[in-house]
Amino acid sequence: MGAPKQKWTSEEEEALRRGVLKHGAGKWRTIQKDPEFSPVLSSRSNIDLKDKWRNLSFSASGLGSRDKLRVPRPKAPSSSPSPSPQLLLLSAPNNVAEASPPEDCEKSPQDDKTPSPKYSSMILEALDELKEPNGSEVATICNFIEQRHEVQPNFRRLLCAKLRRLIGVNKVEKIDKSYKLTDSYAKRALAPMKDPSLKKKDSAKSSKAAKGLGQLSPALDAAEAAAMKVADAEAKSHLANEHMMEVERIGKMAEETESLLELASELYERCSRGEALTILQVAHREF
């Protein structure tokens, strides 16, 4: 009818963010009924909240275009004072549980009419198979999948949405125009690592080291740097005794890197919203 699309206003978006901070992501109905947000979100359903949060999350986690601030909001400090000073807790909506080790690696016979089952698997499979160090562009992925399975004519369009979704769960990362598997996901997906004979570790981790890192976010840079250090340390330690120690150290590093990334996301979010933070606050996590 007369309303093609009802775009979200800054107020609605703000209410949603605060609602999630208060009640947590997933409690859409609760947020929508909360007297604090209900006036603003009256025209939105709980599903609308969920969808909007999904878009927001993907935008936030999709690091790549940080130059473009998505805050056309006039931002009036006088009328709309900074929201809840007490919060935090909610890290980012992006790092959700990605528990799916036994991801079905179904071959999906092309003969079988598989209308909906696991396009995600095909994409991950394609990315894994292509192994492009710089990532694969959508056309490549599309082509690859088309060769293995019958897909619908509008598959390319679906693929874009699918990729975005995979990025949302940190299984895929976007580099410029291309997509590739995330380090963390690739590691667990294609590394049984079951070598009882304990072969010597190959130090072929230069795949991404030599690549240009300029377009990655600082947080990811840190992750990459940590990964490189880990790899380096791994190559250097030949002593069998030290091996275990290294493993533990690596695990710890990975942990720290992850939390650092989380922190970076939080900081970036806040800065995007116009909040000012001091180094001291950051150092003491008092924000």
Place this chain on the structure above:
DNA sequence: GTAGGGTTAATG
């Protein structure tokens, strides 16, 4: 009620 897949209008 929620999560996720999928579709369509809108925009660069």
Place this chain on the structure above:
DNA sequence: CATTAACCCTAC
């Protein structure tokens, strides 16, 4: 013509 944001549908 590719991508995004809002919307819709279905399974759990």
